[in-house]
Amino acid sequence: MFRIPEKLLNEIKKVIPQKKYTTGRPQANIDQILNGIFYVIRNGNRWSDLPICYGPKSTVHGRFMQLARAGIFEKILNISIEFAIEHLGYPECFFIDTSSSKAPFAKFGGKNPTDRGKNGVKKSVVADNNKIILSIIIDAANTHDSRLLQPHIKNLKPYLTTPKVMVADSAWDINCLRNSLTKDNIALLAATNVRRNKNKKKFTPWGRWKIEQIFGIQQWNRGIKFCWTKTAEAFLALCQFASAVQNFNTTRVFG
Secondary structure (H helix, E strand, C coil): CCCCHHHHHHHHHHHHHCCCCCCCCCCCCCHHHHHHHHHHHHCCHHHHHHHHHHHCHHHHHHHHHHHHHCCCEEEEEEHHHHHHHHHCCCCCCCCEEEEEEECCCCCCCCCCCCCCCCCCEEEEEEEEECEEEEEEEEEEEECCCCHHHHHHHHHHHHHHHCCCEEECCCCHCHHHHHHHHHCCCCCCCCCCCCCCCCCCCCCCCCCCHHHHHHHHHCCCCHHHHHCCCCCHHHHHHHHHHHHHHHCCCCCCCCC
């Protein structure tokens, strides 16, 4: 039976709303619920295949959707970010990248141009120099990477009190993006896209392995490596929960 470490669970539960009234049906064990949700993330199982040790599958799924619609997994991610920054230090620079997942049932998906036009979704992550995941967003697989940069800015606002550098690959080598980010106190350092301008000297910014390693770790979670959900809010919630656990683990506080 997979279990999230108890101390980590206690951090996560800080933002889980508790039932205020004693009348009606008793609330399901939240530890079981959270462990069951992460079991689905880790193994990529359907909710209908959830082992009974995590409680009734309909209860776990129902509670998951309730928490997702209430934005609780975004709050859990924010708690993990604060925790990681406290232990590892304040963000000094940003790294951005995207990763695509097959998504046969996703209503919000799109035809993946790199996978024979099959339906897919795209995850975009911004992390800092300590490999803390600061922001994650999702979109259809046929959305160009460059269009997934600006939506991150809202989540990065708390860290823009001083100028920052955003390290990116050649998909973001676009002058209008540089000009836009300058207004937000960010200098875009993107690899050169020689296909757009063959006269450019090839340049690859340092540190891209950090964000690639983050995606490598996230690929261990089959529930977000392959998107089996139908709705964007459900898939985003799974990604946020997986990212929060990854942030907590990055600190090595829980072993």
